Amino acid sequence: MIAKVQSAAALGMYAYPVEIEVDVTTGLPQFIVVGLPDQSIKESRERVRSAIKNSGYQFPPEKITINLAPADIKKEGPAFDLPMALGLLAATDVIPAERLAPYLFLGELALDGSLRPIKGAIVIAASLKNSKSFVVPKENAYEAAMEKDAVIHPVNSLSEVIQFLRGEKTIPPISYIDPERFLVPIEEPLNFSDVKGQHFAKRAVEIAVAGGHNLLLIGSPGSGKTMLARRIPGILPPMDFEEALTLTKIYSVAGLTNGRSVIRERPFRSPHHSISQVALVGGGPWPRPGEVSLAHGGVLFLDEFPEFKRDAIESLRSPLEDGQITISRVKMQITYPARILLVAAMNPCPCGFLSDPRRACRCSLSQIQKYKAKISGPILDRIDLHVEVPTLSYQTLASDEPAENSEAIRSRIVRYREIQSARYRDRDYNLNSLMRSRDLKQFAKPDAEGRKLMEMAMRELHLSARAYYKILKVARTIADLASEENIKSEHIAEAIQYRTLDRQW
Ligand SMILES: Nc1ncnc2c1ncn2[C@@H]1O[C@H](COP(=O)(O)OP(=O)(O)OP(=O)(O)O)[C@@H](O)[C@H]1O
Numbered sequence: 001m002i003a004k005v006q007s008a009a010a011l012g013m014y015a016y017p018v019e020i021e022v023d024v025t026t027g028l029p030q031f032i033v034v035g036l037p038d039q040s041i042k043e044s045r046e047r048v049r050s051a052i053k054n055s056g057y058q059f060p061p062e063k064i065t066i067n068l069a070p071a072d073i074k075k076e077g078p079a080f081d082l083p084m085a086l087g088l089l090a091a092t093d094v095i096p097a098e099r100l101a102p103y104l105f106l107g108e109l110a111l112d113g114s115l116r117p118i119k120g121a122i123v124i125a126a127s128l129k130n131s132k133s134f135v136v137p138k139e140n141a142y143e144a145a146m147e148k149d150a151v152i153h154p155v156n157s158l159s160e161v162i163q164f165l166r167g168e169k170t171i172p173p174i175s176y177i178d179p180e181r182f183l184v185p186i187e188e189p190l191n192f193s194d195v196k197g198q199h200f201a202k203r204a205v206e207i208a209v210a211g212g213h214n215l216l217l218i219g220s221p222g223s224g225k226t227m228l229a230r231r232i233p234g235i236l237p238p239m240d241f242e243e244a245l246t247l248t249k250i251y252s253v254a255g256l257t258n259g260r261s262v263i264r265e266r267p268f269r270s271p272h273h274s275i276s277q278v279a280l281v282g283g284g285p286w287p288r289p290g291e292v293s294l295a296h297g298g299v300l301f302l303d304e305f306p307e308f309k310r311d312a313i314e315s316l317r318s319p320l321e322d323g324q325i326t327i328s329r330v331k332m333q334i335t336y337p338a339r340i341l342l343v344a345a346m347n348p349c350p351c352g353f354l355s356d357p358r359r360a361c362r363c364s365l366s367q368i369q370k371y372k373a374k375i376s377g378p379i380l381d382r383i384d385l386h387v388e389v390p391t392l393s394y395q396t397l398a399s400d401e402p403a404e405n406s407e408a409i410r411s412r413i414v415r416y417r418e419i420q421s422a423r424y425r426d427r428d429y430n431l432n433s434l435m436r437s438r439d440l441k442q443f444a445k446p447d448a449e450g451r452k453l454m455e456m457a458m459r460e461l462h463l464s465a466r467a468y469y470k471i472l473k474v475a476r477t478i479a480d481l482a483s484e485e486n487i488k489s490e491h492i493a494e495a496i497q498y499r500t501l502d503r504q505w
């Protein structure tokens with residue numbers, strides 16, 4: 001007898017249905033699976049066999065053939081364990097085959113028959129909710145239930161699903177969870193009120209976040225670079241539900257939702273400098289989102305920036321430009337969102353103490369130059385602000401002077417973002433940092449004095465054309481902070497300060 005079971009597979013941010021046909025005939029005992037890559041077939045077969053036995057049912061000693069269709073799309077992963085086991089049990093009349101029809105089944109089986117979560121559940125729920133109800137492992141249920149109108153039956157084990165399909169047990173679907181409940185602001189544990197002094201660096205951070213400008217922090221060990229960077233997600237505008245849903249999908253595909261429902265904190269990702277290109281921007285035989293997508297809507301922090309592999313850093317160019325990353329494979333293309341604020345940090349020299357008043361730097365000039373030259377021009381191109389973070393004096397660190405908290409900074413950021421959204425309402429971008437060069441004339445035109453200053457800076461500081469555009473965009477943001485429609489020379493002057501590295505080279 002042949003049984004058919006519906007399942008699905010996520011491919012990037014979308015999913016497609018997979019039909020599982022199970023044929024059990026008399027003959028020499030055999031268990032053939034068609035349509036999965038070799039290694040996963042072997043493992044799936046063992047899990048299905050053990051889970052059925054350990055749930056108290058007989059594994060049929062007959063000729064079993066399972067086909068996963070469509071055959072031409074590559075499938076991966078253990079999510080088909082549950083539907084394969086159910087197909088087998090339906091083909092041998094343990095469960096009534098007609099009861100399978102309204103559902104789509106997903107789940108990895110443990111050897112004892114309990115269910116393990118799968119990757120991409122919410123993506124599958126989003127793409128296929130209009131055709132079926134879903135039976136999914138409990139750990140995936142809350143995530144999938146964030147998708148409006150999806151009907152989700154959470155289950156713990158194979159035997160529970162069998163009871164459900166035989167009508168011996170009811171499993172009510174969990175209801176759609178009101179998104180408003182998930183958008184209550186959560187207490188941000190890391191607050192800017194902890195950061196003493198550093199008025200210059202904090203000002204730069206505010207400009208960076210306001211206009212979406214990527215930022216490079218340069219300072220000695222212990223000067224507070226990591227401390228500053230970690231607090232940035234807490235001053236970004238709160239996420240709306242759509243953004244949170246997108247982020248949840250990315251984490252789901254990466255297998256990182258951990259039984260949680262929607263992800264509502266803006267991410268802070270800080271991969272180690274030994275990270276590979278694939279892990280950073282995504283890829284692999286089954287393209288997974290990389291760090292740049294896991295940081296979507298938040299901060300990607302690259303500490304010890306010059307130590308990163310060159311090809312990894314270079315691969316950031318296109319996501320930084322497009323806000324997304326496309327991974328191409330034979331017959332398929334997967335696109336993941338990747339709109340990030342890049343925050344990089346580095347020491348001022350190889351020993352680290354060049355700018356530290358308390359310890360002497362032992363580096364030679366050529367060592368320092370070589371160190372800085374490790375960051376390539378094209379990637380420096382994408383960083384709008386270079387900021388020196390000085391080592392604070394003991395007096396500043398020990399002082400009790402209260403610092404401004406993140407909530408206050410964030411409410412200003414929200415206002416600066418509104419100014420930009422209004423300005424760019426007819427454009428396909430909404431941040432000063434994303435302004436197209438052709439729009440600079442209209443939106444970022446300095447007044448006469450500003451133009452004079454700009455000319456002088458270009459000449460005397462030997463600024464490149466790329467630095468010129470960066471300065472104008474940052475000056476636009478600085479003018480927005482001052483609620484000024486026109487860019488004045490003081491805004492230009494401040495923007496020039498944030499191009500330290502252009503000047504030193
Ligand atoms: N402005 C500050 N206000 C209060 N504490 C600070 C400040 N700057 C640094 N500190 C303290 O110093 C510690 C070290 O700072 P942090 O780790 O951010 O330095 P870093 O610049 O990232 O150093 P490294 O180059 O070693 O990574 C912080 O955890 C914090 O306790």
Ligand SMILES: [Mg+2]
Nearest residue numbers: 225226227303
């Ligand atoms: Mg650090």
Ligand SMILES: [Zn+2]
Nearest residue numbers: 349351361363
């Ligand atoms: Zn040094």
